[in-house]
Structures are given as C-alpha cells and as structure tokens.
Amino acid sequence: MTLRLRHIRLRAQTSGGLFGADIPLKSKLCIFWADNTKGKSTSLQAVIYALGLERMLSARREIPLPYAMTSHLEDPVTGERREITQSWVAVELENGAGEVVTAQRNVVATTDRKLISVFMGPALSAPGSYAQRDFFALDPGAATREAGFHRFLADFAGWTLPEVKRYDGGNAKLYLETIFPLFYVEQKLGWSAIPAPIPTFFQIRDVTRRSVEFLLGLDTHKIELERQQLELDAARLKASWAAKLDEMRRLAGTVFARVEAAPHEPTVSAEHIRNAHLTVRRGESEWVPLAGFIGELREHLETLAEAVEQPMQGAADDVAAEIGELTEQIGQLNSRRSQLFRDKEAARGQQDAIVRRLEAINEDLQKNLDNEKLAGLGSAIVRERAADHCPTCDQPISDTLLAQGVVDKVLPIPDNISYLRAQRTMFQRSLDQATSALSIIDDDLSIAAQQVADLSSRLRGLKADLISPIGSPSAAAIAERITLEERVRNLHEAQSQFEQELEELANLSAEYARILASQAELPSSRFSAEDRTKLSTFEASIRRQLAAYNFSTFPPAELGVSPESYRPEKEGFEIGFELSASDAIRLKWAYQLGLLETGLGHATNHPGFVVFDEPRQQETAEVSFQHLLEHAAYLGTKGLQVVLATSESLDHLRGLIAGLDCEFLVFEGPIIKPLQG
Amino acid sequence: MPRLLRQILDGPFSFTERPQPLPGDLRVNWGVALLLLVLGESRSQRASLQKLHLLAQAARTESSRSQFGRLFAGTLKPRDVVVRVEPWVNRAVAFARGAGLASLSGASVELTENGRTALGEIRAQPELLGDEKAFLASVKRKATETNVTRIMQMEPLE
Numbered sequence: 001m002t003l004r005l006r007h008i009r010l011r012a013q014t015s016g017g018l019f020g021a022d023i024p025l026k027s028k029l030c031i032f033w034a035d036n037t038k039g040k041s042t043s044l045q046a047v048i049y050a051l052g053l054e055r056m057l058s059a060r061r062e063i064p065l066p067y068a069m070t071s072h073l074e075d076p077v078t079g080e081r082r083e084i085t086q087s088w089v090a091v092e093l094e095n096g097a098g099e100v101v102t103a104q105r106n107v108v109a110t111t112d113r114k115l116i117s118v119f120m121g122p123a124l125s126a127p128g129s130y131a132q133r134d135f136f137a138l139d140p141g142a143a144t145r146e147a148g149f150h151r152f153l154a155d156f157a158g159w160t161l162p163e164v165k166r167y168d169g170g171n172a173k174l175y176l177e178t179i180f181p182l183f184y185v186e187q188k189l190g191w192s193a194i195p196a197p198i199p200t201f202f203q204i205r206d207v208t209r210r211s212v213e214f215l216l217g218l219d220t221h222k223i224e225l226e227r228q229q230l231e232l233d234a235a236r237l238k239a240s241w242a243a244k245l246d247e248m249r250r251l252a253g254t255v256f257a258r259v260e261a262a263p264h265e266p267t268v269s270a271e272h273i274r275n276a277h278l279t280v281r282r283g284e285s286e287w288v289p290l291a292g293f294i295g296e297l298r299e300h301l302e303t304l305a306e307a308v309e310q311p312m313q314g315a316a317d318d319v320a321a322e323i324g325e326l327t328e329q330i331g332q333l334n335s336r337r338s339q340l341f342r343d344k345e346a347a348r349g350q351q352d353a354i355v356r357r358l359e360a361i362n363e364d365l366q367k368n369l370d371n372e373k374l375a376g377l378g379s380a381i382v383r384e385r386a387a388d389h390c391p392t393c394d395q396p397i398s399d400t401l402l403a404q405g406v407v408d409k410v411l412p413i414p415d416n417i418s419y420l421r422a423q424r425t426m427f428q429r430s431l432d433q434a435t436s437a438l439s440i441i442d443d444d445l446s447i448a449a450q451q452v453a454d455l456s457s458r459l460r461g462l463k464a465d466l467i468s469p470i471g472s473p474s475a476a477a478i479a480e481r482i483t484l485e486e487r488v489r490n491l492h493e494a495q496s497q498f499e500q501e502l503e504e505l506a507n508l509s510a511e512y513a514r515i516l517a518s519q520a521e522l523p524s525s526r527f528s529a530e531d532r533t534k535l536s537t538f539e540a541s542i543r544r545q546l547a548a549y550n551f552s553t554f555p556p557a558e559l560g561v562s563p564e565s566y567r568p569e570k571e572g573f574e575i576g577f578e579l580s581a582s583d584a585i586r587l588k589w590a591y592q593l594g595l596l597e598t599g600l601g602h603a604t605n606h607p608g609f610v611v612f613d614e615p616r617q618q619e620t621a622e623v624s625f626q627h628l629l630e631h632a633a634y635l636g637t638k639g640l641q642v643v644l645a646t647s648e649s650l651d652h653l654r655g656l657i658a659g660l661d662c663e664f665l666v667f668e669g670p671i672i673k674p675l676q677g
Numbered sequence: 678m679p680r681l682l683r684q685i686l687d688g689p690f691s692f693t694e695r696p697q698p699l700p701g702d703l704r705v706n707w708g709v710a711l712l713l714l715v716l717g718e719s720r721s722q723r724a725s726l727q728k729l730h731l732l733a734q735a736a737r738t739e740s741s742r743s744q745f746g747r748l749f750a751g752t753l754k755p756r757d758v759v760v761r762v763e764p765w766v767n768r769a770v771a772f773a774r775g776a777g778l779a780s781l782s783g784a785s786v787e788l789t790e791n792g793r794t795a796l797g798e799i800r801a802q803p804e805l806l807g808d809e810k811a812f813l814a815s816v817k818r819k820a821t822e823t824n825v826t827r828i829m830q831m832e833p834l835e
Binding site: 365412 | 694695697698699704705707708738765768772775776777
C-alpha cells in the first residue's frame, strides 16, 4: 500500500525548440517553490493527467492542463509565442517493494490520448532501456481489465479495491478517481471540502464513506458485505432445506408413507434430524414407524413361506369362512372409497372457489395499486380534481362511481390495499389447507385401492384353494406371498433412500452451523476493534494538529470524526459554516495529514504520500503555516512523503523551513523552460 | 327479545360507522383514467356514449376482456355477449367533463387539451392499467363506431 512520487517531467516540442520541466522528488517533505502563474499547478496537474485521473476533477474528459502544455508557450528570452507541436508528461513512481515504474502520456500528439505507456524502471531519474507496456485509461474497463491502466496502478500500489454498490443496484470496483482526492489536494477544488471533493458521477452509493473506509483500511465495509453474504447464504440454505423436505415427502408418497418429526426449519441439532422417520398405516388408522413395520412384514412372510410349503389340508370350512370375511371387508373398503370420492369432489370444489376468489382479489388489488399510482402521479387527472371533491361545485363527495349516498364512508386507498393484501394472505392460507386436505384424501384413496387389490388377490387364491386337489400348495398363500414380497422390497427401498436424504439433511445442517458460527463471530457493532483504534488514532492526530495550528473556533478537544460520514463533527453535529475560513483550511490540513499519519501505526491503504497545492489558502496565520511545515517534516522523517507547492514569499519561506528536514526546490521564473539541445 | 339477552344488553350502546372497502374499479380516478384510455384509442380521440359504455365494460375485468376479445376476433357472435349500460360509466363521463378532461357534444365525448395531457401521463407509466391498455390497443382496429352499432343490433361485425 505504498506509492511515492520520484520524478515529474513535462516536455513540449514547439516551433521554437524543446521546452520542459523536471521536478525530482524525495520520500520526505518536499517544498516546491515558484512564483504565481509560473507553472506550479501545471506540474502537479501533470501527475493527475499522467496517471489518467482527470475525472477526479470533472466528469468531462478534458485535459486538466493549461495552454502551456496544450497550445503555445512564450519564449522567456524573446517573449515570442511558440506553438506546441507535440507534448507529453511523465511521472516516476515507486511502490512498497521498491519497484519503480514510469508512466508517460501524450498531451498534444497524433496518437490516442487514452494511451498510457509504462516503462518498467526509473526512466526519468536513470534513463536506460526498460521494458515498455501500453495501457489505456478512461475507457470503461480501465479499472478492471488487464490492459486498463488503473488496474495496473492499483496492483502496483498493492491495493485490492473493494466491490461497492452502485445506485442502479449493480456492483462496481471502487474507482481510483474517488480515492486520490483524499491525499491529492489540488488548488482549484481540492480545498473546498472535507474529507475531499470526491466525484459522484460514478453512481457509487455513499462514495465518500466507501473511499475513506478503504483508505483507512477499515473492516466495516467488509463486515457489512460479509453480513449480507451470510444472510444470503442462510436464505439459500433455508430454500435447499425446504426443497429437501419436499423431496422426502414425495419419496414417502410413493409408498403411502408419511414423514414424521422432520425439522421444518434448518437446525444444527443432529438429534433432531435423526428423529425424523417414515410412518405407514397399519390397519384402519394406526400409523407405525416404517422400519419396524418392515420387520413385521418380513416375519409374516416367513410364516407364509411355511404355509405355502405345507400342502392344503381339507379345511374347506375355514377357507369358506375366510372368503366370506374377505368379501365383507372388500365391500366395506369399497363403500369407504366411494365416500372418499365424494369428499374429494367437495374438497376440489372448495379449492376451485378459493382459486377464483384469489384471482378476483389479485385483480382488484392491481386496480387499487393503479389508483394509488394515479393519486401519486400528480398528474393532470388529479390536478384538475381531487377524488373526494366534486369538480363542479367543490362539495365533498365520496370517492366512488356508485351513486352518491350508497356508500357513506369509503375506505382510503392505502387502507383498501392493506385490506386486500390481508384477504389475499387469508385465502392463500385456505388454499394451502384445501390443497393439503386434497392430497390426504388422495393418499387415503390410494391406500384403500391397494388394500382392495391385496384382499381381492387373497380372495382369488382362497377360491382357487377351494377347488384345488388336496395336497397341492395353497394358491392363496402364494399370491399373498408374492404381493408381500413386492411390498417389502418397495418399502425397504424407500427406507434406504430416506436415510440417504437424512444424511444430506445432516450435511446441510453442518453448513448451517458454519453460517451461524460465522454470524456470531461478526462484531456486533459496525466497526471491528481495530477499526475503532484506527478512528481514535485519526481523531487524536487531528486534535493534536489543530491545537498546534491555533485552531480557534472551538477547543480542538471537542472535535470528533463522525462514524457515519467520517466528516469532522462537534458533539455529534457536522461542522459547517460556523468555521472561520482560515480555521476551515487548518481543519483540512489536519484531516488530510491525519489520514496519512494514521497509516504510521496501523495497516491502512494510504499510499503514504500527500500532495498539497497552495496550502496557504485564505492567508492562514503565519504561525499556523509554520506548524504545518513542522508537522509535515516530522511525517517526512517517518518515511512518508508530503509534497507542498507554494508561492509564499521566498525569503520568508526560507526562514520558516530553517532547521527542518526537507527537500527545497526553487524554480525562478517559469518552470517550463527551453531545454538545451 | 329473550329475557336473558335483554338482561345482558342493559347498558347504552352505540354504533360507529366504519369506512367500507370499495372495488378498485369503482373509484373515481380509475374510472376516469379508463375512460381517457378508451377515448385515446378512438378515432380523433372522440367516441359515442354507446362505444364508451361498451369498451369501458369490456376492458374492466379479465373475464370481460377475454370475452370481448373473442368477439372482436370473430370467434364469438354479438348475440353471445351481453352489453350492459352501466351507471358507473355515465358517472365517470360526468366527472371527466366536470374536471375539464373531456367535453360532450350530443351523444359523443371528446378529449380536451387537459384530457390529452392526463392521457399522456397515464400512458407514460407502462404498468399503470397495463392489462386494460393492452386490451384496448389489441381491439382498437375492430372496435369502430360501426361495429359497436352492429354489436348492439346483434348483427355480424364488418
């Protein structure tokens, strides 16, 4: 997360020869002096342009450089006007790993201005032949695509730019143009806002907050994103859980079984999941666990096997009695089936009625929503007449197309809408109930049909037994055995599939436990502990500086940084116009250097350099300016870079910086000069 | 009244009138908006009261839209549908006229300048009365004054 400016170069080929400027910079306080209108700001703006960042100044993609780089120059000796035929700017950068690159971009040229050439070495301070790669800026994708310069620059600086929400609901990477204003204070607009004039046309929600959070490396945005992600995961898991339960019910339905004790909502309790089981009907109304029932059927099968092997004894009377019993049972079952059919018809009729009612409610709801929109339209239809006043005589009337007086009091539209929504919920519930009642009847019908088939099959066997020769195997026993074996196989298959489903449910449960644990680990407040330390370090730095700069509107100790907007505030209120103009500038110095200083003891994304173009705005008192220089020099000794451009009177400035550890660059006359050769 | 009930209800009591819910298509704005849409889909933004009645009633509900849609498409005959003269349409016309959105001459109704502005605003919101708009646009070519008269006289459509 480190970036240093090592060298700035401007070149312009004119009708009167080559002009240019070179500004070598060190990683400390660099004071860069030139008189007014001699090209100080031009040199600093050149950095913005060379790095393809001009949109941090305005949405228009114009070159942020004056005529001296775009049109013509004045020969300092002869005063003649020299037209520029070609010009470019370049800046040499160093990152935290000690790598140096040089970014060069044409201003006046025949080539595409969106092109930025990068030389992989200190091409300005130590000319040589370095590998060169071309990137593009400004185009969509400059921040994200491989060939985009801003992606290269972010990678070079070691920045992982966060995903942020746009106003249109989509996501975007935070743009470099929204971060640079926090440490690059240019002369025209830079001083006008705290934290900084950050461009909003990228349509990023809460862009200032997001930029400050990124620069300070706060976890809060990450925490928020994680929180959202976990909520999404939990919702997704809930849906999978419900789908799994549906699958289990369908499986149970194929063998006329029911799912019992299955947790409807995701649970972390393995026991709850183990408790889930299938039950089947035994006899008229008794439901028993499937696993045990299969055992019972198997036992029964064994006795049947014996029966088959034992030849028929002449017990024709018993057989005849059983036939009578079976016929009776089948009769009862059939009458139960016809009752069930009647129930089913009634249930279906009710279901249809509810569906029709729901359709009518939905249609009416739509019309009411239309009415709400019409009223909210502010349209001519409403302007000309309020719904509850007669347009002709202006007397109050009820909002209805029925005859007046039929309805005395009409429910207001929003209430009418809530009323319909409540009705819809109610009918939706009745529909669910009716549907589930239908499916229970269907189940019962299938079971009864199965029972009739089983009994009929046994009946046929018994009838065959009656007329079969003595000593042959019992046909009834064989038929029952075959039916039973089939049943046991099916039930067994369902049982083992059900167990597999339970295992998958257990996997979902483990996933759910992970989500819950992650949710519990998230800090309860918006900020992590580290975030709070950073913010208080930041606040302390601002207060200390304000005291040193003689901030006088109120005691610096009362100043804080809003945890919402990161703007300075006093007792919870944002500071606005109550500041004197010079105190506003002091606060701006303190804020920007505070951001820089916070990076000293904490891991932040601050690149470790700050550029101030004309910090002595509003004629801030001399004593303040001196303290600013002192503090900047102190930060310089800690390895940070502060570049100050000023046109303060030279002698005076020399006095101010006496004894300070700084690089002092003095440019007499215009910075952009004719070059030899 | 049984004695027991009388004993229980011995104190004074009063009734408070509660506002009543109303079908959305019986609200004034909705009816007037539908009227504007019918006029908007008519030639010179002008229609006879007869046509207004028929189309307003046809466009009002899902089932009437489907029925009249089939009528104009030729799969239903005029004698298969019932055209009613509904009082709410007359009241909507009266309100629209009172508000200066439509003017009446003889038995025909025409959009005024204000009416056209209001119509433009309703049309600008695609979801607003969306089904009704779609229906009116789909039958626009067939729903001529001549055909409306033929429907009323139970004669085959042109």
